[in-house]
Amino acid sequence: MDTRSVKTASPRDLSRDELAASLEWYGKMVLARRFEDEAEREFRRGKIGGYLHVYSGQEAVAAGFLSAIRPDDIFFTAYRDHAHAIFRGAAPGAVMAELFGKATGLAKGKGGSMHLFDVAHGFYGGYGIVGGHIPLATGAAYALRYQKTERICLCFLGDGAMNSGSFHEPANLAGLWGKQGLCPIVYIVENNQYAMGTPVERSSAVTNLAGRFSTYAIDNERADGMDFIEVRRLAERVVRRVRETGGSYAVELLTYRFAGHGAADLFQPYRTKEEIAQARSRDPITILEDRLRAAGALTDEQVKRVHADAERAVTEAVRFAEESPPPAPEELYKDVYGARDEDEKTGTRDRGNTGTR
Amino acid sequence: MDTRSVKTASPRDLSRDELAASLEWYGKMVLARRFEDEAEREFRRGKIGGYLHVYSGQEAVAAGFLSAIRPDDIFFTAYRDHAHAIFRGAAPGAVMAELFGKATGLAKGKGGSMHLFDVAHGFYGGYGIVGGHIPLATGAAYALRYQKTERICLCFLGDGAMNSGSFHEPANLAGLWGKQGLCPIVYIVENNQYAMGTPVERSSAVTNLAGRFSTYAIDNERADGMDFIEVRRLAERVVRRVRETGGSYAVELLTYRFAGHGAADLFQPYRTKEEIAQARSRDPITILEDRLRAAGALTDEQVKRVHADAERAVTEAVRFAEESPPPAPEELYKDVYGARDEDEKTGTRDRGNTGTR
Amino acid sequence: MAELTYRDALRSALIEEMDHDRRVVLIGEDIGVYQGTFRVTADLLKRYGPGRVIDTPISELGFVGAAIGMAMLGLRPVVEVMTWNFSLLAMDQIVNNAAKLRYFSGGQVNVPMVIRGPNGAGVQLSAQHSQSLEATYAHFPGLYVVAPATPAEAKGLLRTAIRSDDPVIFLENAALYGMKGEVPDSDFALPFGKAAVARSGRDVTVVAYSRMVFAALTAAEQLAAEGIEAEVINMRCLRPLDAATIVESVSRTHRAVVVQEQWKPFGAAAEIAMRIYEDAFDQLDAPVERVTGADVPMPYARTLEVRAVPHEADIVAAVKKTLGKD
Amino acid sequence: MAELTYRDALRSALIEEMDHDRRVVLIGEDIGVYQGTFRVTADLLKRYGPGRVIDTPISELGFVGAAIGMAMLGLRPVVEVMTWNFSLLAMDQIVNNAAKLRYFSGGQVNVPMVIRGPNGAGVQLSAQHSQSLEATYAHFPGLYVVAPATPAEAKGLLRTAIRSDDPVIFLENAALYGMKGEVPDSDFALPFGKAAVARSGRDVTVVAYSRMVFAALTAAEQLAAEGIEAEVINMRCLRPLDAATIVESVSRTHRAVVVQEQWKPFGAAAEIAMRIYEDAFDQLDAPVERVTGADVPMPYARTLEVRAVPHEADIVAAVKKTLGKD
């Protein structure tokens, strides 16, 4: 599938707001890329264990959407989640520390790469079972309206996840609830063309994935996911609508994963070097850089500084992660249940959650 | 939803073949209806236990399709399965005996109403978990082509089942495999407007259920399911196509369940008496009767005889079921595994299945 | 004290919690307009409206998962599964999300939700609809697993479940819905992880839960007629498991029988019995006996079905065996 | 005899069965073009073509269910689940269809299929990817549950599994794929329900399966250095469970330790230990000890993870406890 088969909206002048946001998010995207490169290296050095899935190539998708929501909005994604956390304001050090399995990590070292959480910033995780987070995000969106807030929920998911019942069942719920204004969610399909080694053509009987949402009465569209500015424009429009109506919406963003599926996917027998090279010629960071330069808003000097800042931040993140202590041994038994024994015994105390009774 | 919103093909003259088939299947439909009425009575008399779901009102759907397939074709359905078994040639006595939990039942009394099986006639069951049989039917269709046969598979399913991941995942597989000519299956959605107490409008975000198949590249259509002759014409066309191409196809047939969901659904708070009365005014048996009479092919005399035959067959079925012995106590432990102990110990013997090695 | 059916006890727990706490919502198939398959939620739609009593399509994975998401955002959903058999479709959501979210988020989120519905065999519901899944769920840390036997327990444990900050597998039983019993009126709740002595006795300890408690009590009556005094322990809760109450009893009776409805291999009785061995090995004068269902899928025919589930007579026989009187 | 890795032993079983029997087909995610996540199916797509080596979308319920349908029609599908964790999405198909179809059809159909893939914790795969589900599946009649430890067992049991007329839960282990061992060349198959004595000893019986067999063997070496001779039994198969071999051993050693990787409550060790108590109570000189993983979702941090799974030292300590030497 050629990502350019979807027409990119023609470049037009950037508004002042857009310009500011684009400069800010250019920096964030460079940081995320640099972070992922480093994470892969730390994985090879044995500092990071388990699975490691980097986001390189797809930055414009999360950046475009996360730049368009409010601070109290929330989102869910799968295991390819480092950039999402960083974009939303998590300290790179806390993210790296999580990958290193340290006590200072975003999830105290208990979740690892696949289970980043930063609830203070509205990031509700980080999930390893493909599709398994989609029902959660859908119910979370319902809760936001139930609580009579204006908050909305974003749910990022992969092209591969679209073939799972874990996608279909909640999508139908979102369609039903959304009609009643009770499900302010945007499903963002990050179609990076592959689920591990399986291209979309071999996993989905119909490759227009956005269209699947029509069958649940969820309005949807398909767009290029490589141009931050266009994604952000789309996101602002969609988010506004979802916030106003309480209805669900879906976008399929065509993008590409530059690296292997995970750090263990070395040979990539399912795609050619040429294909990767061609995709890399539309690097979302370069595209944004070019647009900013064309708008006269970015100089060589600034680019250099952004890269240097990213370099410094990532070096600092690694240092922080390295120097952080591992979780205390007793953490093994914590966070399984919230109640302490006494509470369990009496059973009557309200061990209240986030709401009030 | 009004079943008449889908246009019935205009009546035309019946071919000789059609006439013969229609007369034969008129008898079968009357028999099935009479059987279901009796089953409900036997349930109230305590002769039948567990759940009992009757097919009254929907006969033209199964009749239309089962009259259009070959003897070596196969099919799967859910728990509303008595008529399907009878239509396909199971002795009413063996069906009734199964409901009575007798050794002479279709499944030796081990399955009951929800799990009729008659593999000798290509009937692969009878399933109680909503949607759970759809993956099986899909894989079975694959096996038929893998074995290089011309046989096809029918999969009956309810409107309620369409919201389950158990529907979506195999439908996508059927789309993928069907494109390669490897999945000769017809999905027959028996849209009887309700899943227990939930009407389609409240369970499916989009009520055009046939349309859902488009998203899996499965061609589909929607039709009235109350007129046997029209269903059969549709079935013949669809079955021919699936047999020729090895591709999947789907039909949504609009029908109505005259009785409660199951024998325990007495109050039916979810629908009005008027609605039921209106639906009953399009009884598939009456429709067929009228068409045959209009074609001059059915006399009062014949109608009487058909009903008398059905009455006799059902009376005989009940007598057979009553007089049949219960399963032998040792049946409790049979059919859990096929292998006997010796085989398990050696592990090497080929305890062949239906194929040859 | 009021006399209530088990069904009404459950329903009154729902009403009281919903009246007090707007965070409590109900979600499930046919719980609203249809009034609930077993009528536990009868009239609640009218009372609380469709935003709080949410009828769903047939999509167990979807709505159980959605309820988890609601719980993560601070609601307290009570999910009805029409029967526990269907929960297997939502197993991934239950064990990979609900049970583990608190842990892998490093304590940032928790999942205060209840999943409830009938567990175990009914009458002639066949193999797919007759499963008793307590051992399956009780294996997973992060879940509570509760199985009330009486109306008072149904109410008291359901209230605790709704107030719990972590997911609760709440196992009811279709045969018990119509059973009546005294239920305290006040702000009454029962703790998790605390078994009850349903009958005192000195000769043998019979451990059971849910419906099997009544089989055990009947067996105890029959045994009493023969001069054998069985102590019957009603577990109420399988995770956490109150081994202390059992061990205390066994240290007096020196004999134990554990009853479960389901298949013996890898069933709940194995764990309960092991806890006895681990904590009271020296107290035992005879091996612990297990009384269980037959190790076969449930047959439809009533004649076979009655042979597939444990009965009073099986308990009586097992007790006698521990006493060397078989 | 040839020396093969566990991975290649599995692969050679697949090849031999596929060469002989066209009914055998492979189905799963990324088993073809991608060569299999753990390369067990490497090159098989080229060898047998896409009709027999079927790459699927991410839809465990769908393709496991489809494989059941294929099996009902006479094929012999071998399904790969990328890891057993994902099988929970297909749990309904496995336990409500595969396990029960022969029964509720009254013997009219059977389901000759194998579901295989790695079970248990890897290294730092976190809570959702580290489960060991043998107790969960072994509870259900109608299934075989097999857990080979060595390359020879991997091959011999997989051949038996493919030839079985009933569904087999085939539990591999990621840590073992690279392990080498002697594998007989001939038409070699190992029976289900037959444990092996992995090491003889007179003082205590240590029962384990899959990867834990090696922990037990290492522990036995350490114990031998202290003069304690442990007999190590490798279960190979959990359903059916070969209690006879264990009991025979325990009747000589009078002490037993059962090892499992997973959570203790309602885990496999409870059933195995109960079978010892049921058949050899009078032979026991000490309570049976369970060595198990910590009762928590698996943490990511390696420092915590190593504390969550059982080690040689835990087995050594348990053995000493049964000998009163703790």
Ligand SMILES: Cc1ncc(C[n+]2csc(CCOP(=O)(O)OP(=O)(O)O)c2C)c(N)n1
């Ligand atoms: C239910 C389930 N099946 C299989 C896997 C193994 N797996 C991990 S990632 C992945 C591919 C997912 O592809 P996609 O949804 O497109 O996301 P991407 O990796 O491209 O971001 C697979 C099959 C899993 N984690 N969960």
Ligand SMILES: Cc1ncc(C[n+]2csc(CCOP(=O)(O)OP(=O)(O)O)c2C)c(N)n1
């Ligand atoms: C997975 C699952 N959930 C719930 C049920 C309970 N149940 C039995 S039949 C039914 C309604 C099914 O409706 P539909 O598919 O339209 O079939 P119909 O009864 O109308 O023929 C429900 C919810 C079940 N058997 N399986």
Ligand SMILES: [Mg+2]
């Ligand atoms: Mg992808």
Ligand SMILES: [Mg+2]
């Ligand atoms: Mg219906």
